[in-house]
Amino acid sequence: MGRTLFFVILCLLTATPAFAMHISEGILPFSWALFWYLAALPFVALGVQRLNALAREDLSLKPLVGLMSAVVFIISCMPIPVPTAGTCSHPCGTGVAAILVGPLVSVVIAAVALLIQALFLAHGGLSTLGANTFAMGVVGSLGGWLAFRCLRGMGGGLALSGFVAGVVADWGTYATTSLILSSGIRGDAPFLPLFAKVVLAFIPTQLPLGILEGVITAGMVTLLYKRRPDLLVRMKVISEREMQNHA
Amino acid sequence: MPDRKRKWKIIRLHIILLPTLLFAFYFFSLAPKPWTGVDEAVVEKIAKEHGREAKRPVIDPGEGDLLLFLFLVAGAVGGFLGGYYWRDLFDKKK
Numbered sequence: 001m002g003r004t005l006f007f008v009i010l011c012l013l014t015a016t017p018a019f020a021m022h023i024s025e026g027i028l029p030f031s032w033a034l035f036w037y038l039a040a041l042p043f044v045a046l047g048v049q050r051l052n053a054l055a056r057e058d059l060s061l062k063p064l065v066g067l068m069s070a071v072v073f074i075i076s077c078m079p080i081p082v083p084t085a086g087t088c089s090h091p092c093g094t095g096v097a098a099i100l101v102g103p104l105v106s107v108v109i110a111a112v113a114l115l116i117q118a119l120f121l122a123h124g125g126l127s128t129l130g131a132n133t134f135a136m137g138v139v140g141s142l143g144g145w146l147a148f149r150c151l152r153g154m155g156g157g158l159a160l161s162g163f164v165a166g167v168v169a170d171w172g173t174y175a176t177t178s179l180i181l182s183s184g185i186r187g188d189a190p191f192l193p194l195f196a197k198v199v200l201a202f203i204p205t206q207l208p209l210g211i212l213e214g215v216i217t218a219g220m221v222t223l224l225y226k227r228r229p230d231l232l233v234r235m236k237v238i239s240e241r242e243m244q245n246h247a
Numbered sequence: 248m249p250d251r252k253r254k255w256k257i258i259r260l261h262i263i264l265l266p267t268l269l270f271a272f273y274f275f276s277l278a279p280k281p282w283t284g285v286d287e288a289v290v291e292k293i294a295k296e297h298g299r300e301a302k303r304p305v306i307d308p309g310e311g312d313l314l315l316f317l318f319l320v321a322g323a324v325g326g327f328l329g330g331y332y333w334r335d336l337f338d339k340k341k
Contacts, residue, residue: 022286026302027294070325081282089285121314122304181290185297194297201289227337 022117022132023181025125032184037130040111043138047108054105058234065105068097072106073113076136077123080212085204091213092136095144095169096220099162100235103145110137131184135176144169144217158225158238159218166217170210174202 028036054061075093082089097106111133117123124132148165156164178198186194224232229243291301329336 023290024286024301025304027290027299029299074325079284085285086282087285087288088282118304119306122307125302126305177290181294185294185299187297189297194293198289198293201293202285205285205289223337 022114022124023128023177025118025122025127027125027181028128028131028184030127032180033127033130035130036128036134036180040107040130040133040138043104043107044111044133047104047106047111050102050104051108054102061101061234064231064235065101065109068101068106069109069112072097072109073116075216076110076113077117077121080209082205082208084208087205089205089209091166091209091216092140092170092173093213094136094140094173095148095166095213096162096217098141098145098169099148099165099217099221099237100224100232102235103141106141106145107133107137110141131180132177135180136173139176140169140173143172159222162218162221163214166214167210169217170213171206174206174210175199178202 051062051065054065072093075091078090079088080090081087092110094106094110097109101109111129114124114129114132114136118126118129118132144165147168148161151161151164152158178195182191182195182198221232221237225238229238232238233240233243294300
């Protein structure tokens with residue numbers, strides 16, 4: 001327990017502004033920036049609606065959502081050096097958020113984290129907020145959640161399902177960022193070669209980092225299962241029968 | 248475990264461990280990397296090749312270590328609160 005606490009404090013203390021998946025201010029042309037805003041908006045609206053519905057059922061879920069927002073904010077700011085590439089990048093955190101609070105609420109969490117980062121940390125940008133929200137929030141959350149649910153449905157364990165969800169959320173986010181970037185900046189150039197170029201440029205950093213995100217996600221879900229299985233039951237991640245078996 | 252078997256196990260462990268440590272040492276010390284973020288190394292670089300450059304942010308935090316200091320303070324406060332309420336957050340319910 002002491003070691004885990006020490007690690008968490010160390011992570012928080014060493015958190016510095018990072019620059020990674022976020023598409024910076026001004027990179028996307030206005031028309032594409034607007035398009036991605038419009039694409040992300042319905043998911044954010046549905047997320048707010050879902051959050052209100054959850055809060056009506058159980059008000060104590062709001063602090064949990066707040067805590068998850070802080071987790072996503074810190075995780076998606078945390079620069080991690082990747083020796084195979086010589087660059088730094090960060091995990092997304094939307095995989096674990098989607099597992100715990102649902103994919104739609106996780107979209108809202110990602111949008112809020114990205115907004116604060118764009119406003120105060122020069123991380124991403126206001127014009128590219130829609131695009132970044134779509135990549136990290138919508139695709140990261142839905143991809144991670146679907147992977148988790150599918151594996152659980154097939155009888156996969158919590159750790160394995162959490163791991164795959166983290167990997168899918170991370171790689172899905174960066175694949176979408178590649179798509180957004182290459183479609184936005186290509187001009188008259190053909191789309192596919194540029195898309196492949198961006199994906200290949202991301203691979204040395206994101207391949208190992210995605211696996212790390214999988215490990216982090218699996219670790220967080222397993223820790224909660226060991227320490228607070230009641231929370232997982234409340235969030236419908238596991239059934240009551242599983243909690244009783246665990247006890 | 249017989250002594251001979253144990254000795255071989257230690258030798259095998261060293262055969263794996265020493266080159267790994269040596270590789271890690273060379274990787275980090277003799278071939279220093281820029282450690283830039285992938286947004287700079289990938290996103291901004293490729294965007295620049297296609298005539299799109301990043302603009303300054305609306306609220307510019309500027310250069311220097313002020314932001315780092317603010318993060319450090321926020322991290323210290325967050326870490327303290329996380330530690331203080333650790334049992335409430337993660338201990339098994341009685």
